[in-house]
Every structure is written in C-alpha cells, then in structure tokens.
Amino acid sequence: MKGKRRAGVASLLAMSVIASCANAAVVPEGTALAPAQELVRNNGSEPATLDPHKVESDVEFNIINDTFDGLVAVRKDGTIEPRLAERWENKADNVWVFHLRPGITWSDGEPITAEDVVWSWRRLVSPDIGSPYASYLGNMHIVNAAEIAEGKQSPDTLGVKALDDQTVEITLTQPTAAFLNMLAHPTLVPIDKTAVERFGDRWTRPEHFVSSGAYRVTEWKVNERIVGERNKRYWDDAHTVINKVTWLAVTSQTADVNRYKAGEIDITYTIPLNQYAQLKKTLGGEVHTEPQLATYYYEFNTTKAPFNDPRVRRALNMGLDKDIIAEKVLGQGQRPAWVVSQPEIGGITLKNPDYAAWPREKRLSEAKRLLSEAGFTEAHPLTFRLLYNTLESHQRIAIAASSMWKKNLGVVATLQNQEWKTMLDTMHTGNFDVVRYAWIADYDDASTFLNNFRTGNSENTAKYSNPAYDEALVNAAKAPDSAKRGHYYQQAEDILSEDVPAIPVYHYVRSQLVKPYVGGFSPNAMGLFSTKDLWITAH
DSSP: HHHHHHHHHHHHHHHHHTTTTTTOOOOOTOBBOSSOOEEEOOOOOOSSOOOOOOOHHHHHHHHHHHHHHOSSSTHHHHHEEESSSSEEEEEEEEEEEEEOOTTTTTSOBBBBBHHHHHHHHHHHHHTTTTTTTTTTHHHHTTTTTHHHHTTTOGGGSSSEEETTEEEEEBBBOOTTTTTHHHHTGGGSSSSOOHHEEEEEEGGGSTOOOOOSSSSSEEEETTTTTEEEETTTTTGGGGGOOOOEEEEEOOOHHHHHHHHHHTTSSOOOOOOGGHHHHHHHHHHHHEEEEEEEEEEEEEEEEETTTTTSSSHHHHHHHHHOOOHHHHIIIIIIOOEEESSSSEETTTTTTOOOOOOSSSSHHHHHHHHHHHHHHHHHOOOOEEEEEEEEEEEEEHOOOOHHHHHEEEHHOOEEEEEEOOOOOHHHHHHHTOOOOOOOEEOOOSSSHHHHHHHGGGGTTTOOOOOOOOOOHHHHHHHHHHOOOOOHHHHHHHHHHHHHHHHHHHHEEEEEEEEEOOOTEEEEEOOOOTOOGGGOOOOOOOO
16 A cells, blocks of 8 residues: 555646646636726625634635645645645655745745744644644644644644755654645645744734735725735736735625625625525526535534433434425525535545434434433423524524424524624633534545544534544544545444534535626635636626
8 A cells, every 4th residue: 555655646746746827817718807807705704813823714714715825735626736835745654745836935025934834833733822723733643743732742843844945844643644635724824933923913914914825915994804915926926817805704695695786796705595596596607506515513512411411412413304404494405414524525425324314203202212311301391502603594594493493302492693703712612502513624534524523622612522433533544545444434423423512404505696707716625716716807
C-alpha cells in the first residue's frame, strides 16, 4: 500500500502543476463583460469575527475563502489544487513537505513565508486563543497537536516546521487518509503575524486588515455589509475579474429575495421555504439548487438531565416524522437524515440504523416505551427548551418538530431563539437543553462530521463521550483503503444511532437565486464558491 500511496501523490503532483489555475475565472471567448465588475452577495448574518482562528461557520468561511489562501484548495471534482504551495511531496507515510510559490506576498507587499504557516498553526491550537477548531490539527494527526490543544504541550512542539523561507514540513503521528482534503480548510490559512501582534483583536478591522487572497477588506459596517476590493498583489490576480465584492448581513430570507428582485443583490444566501415553488415558476433558471454535504440536526446537552440518558435522546429521535420535515416543511429536495454524516461521502456508503426502516407506529411505540422507562409519562411529560438561531426556516422546522413531539409522544418543547453569535456562545458555555445546529462538511470524508462527537473535541458542544466511538474513528484514520475506512465509520454511526448525542433531521440541498448575468457560478459539494471564479456579463 505504501507504494500505491506514493504513486498517487506523484500523479497528483503532475496534474496539479498543469491545472494550477483551473479554479480561476475562465471567461468563455466572445463573452461581453459589464464595465463594472462588482458583485453583491448576501451572507446571511453578521460574522462573529474575521479572525480565521476564531470562526466556525459558513458565514465567516465565505469571506475568509475570498480574502485568504491556504496551501491548497479542493476543486469541485474533488481533486487538489495548489494555492500558496505550488507543489508538495509525501516523503514518508507520515511526513509531508510543501513548497511555497516564489514571490508570494501579503496584500501590504510583505513576503509570505513558511514561518507564517508555522506561527499561524501554532496560534490555532494554542489554548490561549480558544479556537472552536483547536482540535482540527489533532484530527489530522499532526504531532503534538492534540496535546497542545489540551494544554499538555507547548505550541512550539507542534509537528510543523519551516525548513527554509519557502518550505514547510508537516509530521503526522500516523498516515491520515483525508490529509490533503483537510488541509484546504479555511482555518488553516496563514495570517500575518505582524498585523496580529501590532493590533491585537483589531487586526481584522479594514484599516489594519492584511490578506493573502484575491480580495482585501476595505469597509465593514456592522450588521449591514463588508466590502472587499481586489488585491492586486494576489499571486493569481491575472485570473481574477470581479474588482469589488460586497457581502451583506441580511438575516431575513424574505428581505433577501425582495432585495434580489429589486436588483440590490446578485446572489442570495438562500431561498425562503414558502417561496421556493413560486420562484421556480417565475424565475426558472435563476433558482440554483444543488446537493450539499451538510446535515441539519438537533444537538443535546448530554451532561444535563434528562439528556444524560440515551433512552430519552433516542426516543426523541424516533418521535420525529423526518419524511414530513424533508418533503413537506422543506420540499426543495432535502432528504430525511438518520446518520449524522452522509449516506454517500468520500467514496463510501453508510447505512441507516435498523429503526429507520421500521413502520412509523413501531418507532413511536418504542419511543414511548423508552420515555416511560426514563420516568416520563402522560402524567409526568418531558419538557425542555428547543433553541434555534434567528431565521424563518429554522423557526418553521422547530414549530413542526415541537408539534410532532407533542402529538406523537406528549413531549413539550418550548421554542427559544437567539441571534447567531449569541447562540454560538450559548452552545460553547453549555447553557442549553437542545439546540438546532448543522454541519457543512469541511472536506469530503465522513470524519468531518464524526469528529465533532469525539471525546474532548473543540466542536463537541454536546459534551458526548464514548471510548468505543473514539476508537472507531482512530481506526478509520489508520485504514489503508476506503472499504476498511467505511467499515469503521459505520461502526461509529451505529454507536451514534444508539447513543444519539444529536438527532439528524435532514441532509441539505443549497438553494440560491443567482442573477443570469453572473458567470462562473458553480459551488462545490460543501456549498462554497469563490468570488474570484466569477464574472459579470454585459446586461
């Protein structure tokens, strides 16, 4: 297997050099471009921050994806694209060496060096930063990453070093099948040490912002918009067409569509559930709906009674009519979910738990039995708070779920909503019963979902822990091929279906309105698209 793995990397190297600009804007010959190459895209909410080491959602990732480059990126077809690194090699199963492009600079003209990567990654895992993604490098099995995040080692012991100004060496504790895919994550972009040390938390303000990507932030009006201007020092600026991008913070889906119709928005964040069918009729090709590697779920606080009892959690999972939520409440092509990951991901197929195929009445009967065993009856019903962040679709789903639990099981769920940033704080402080959340894949492998329930993981806000589950994930990362990896991922999903730290509700599609004059729009499986890949045709 070692020989095969090295051969795969060698062929990837050859391909990546040839296709290094494959993800740039490729305007078809003869296309008439608009004089003003400016794009307005709604981003759904006010970002919590633009510090890549302190973010955890697509609201922030969308902007970071436009303003920073990592060592590599993932193309829509799943192949790896060189970015700040022009080439790499796998010297041994557990040692990777990346060579930076000659002459790359920050937006202020200073050189980007290998030491910037090392410093940035040490900062990411440092307990002093408290990154939601502090566990990410540990999940990649980089030497000492997990120990540093847990405060057991110093950040300078991280298995990442600069061999010279243009060469980064990364040492793993074991081979990691998804390593290159994981490397493309927005939290792994290097950031400018000088700016961070000079301005502290203020380094993300427009007047101090230093970027490495196609755009640099020039304006930030809180709760309204962030503006990015083209970074002329970007290494691939010659293949960028859009000169200015505006990311709006419109939380109302109805307002999003109304402003789109008024010509104020070129790409919406999403489409309201109750307008989807009508918009398909009236706007036709402007409605874009794509499958997305993402799962919507209700997460339990497993440290808090009664949700420290897996019988209660499993009962609530069985008590939801997921087909109705996916097909009637949503109705855009979403699929009911019984696994936390995806039915098909990373070349493997995962099976639902047996009870997913039971007749509805059998599931409800079993759910009532489990609740009764846990001490909840008609005379003593289960009651709890169901928290969701402000958005019309989340409210509709929460109303449907609470009415199903009431009708099917006699359970009383009181609805509670908070703004996005507040809800994230609530989750990380553990001040909730059950919370609406979702996970969009960071890369095309089941571990991107499953790692969130690993003991001690920084994104494990359910505080779930099961040694057998942790062991299955360790074994999956070591697996020599996708079939074996899928075997261990199935073990992990089977454990989750019994313990249910979170109720999978549905698997996503991504629906957006896109103006016909926007060229190059083609989101990847995670729903991400880069402004630098787009252009505005004459209209």
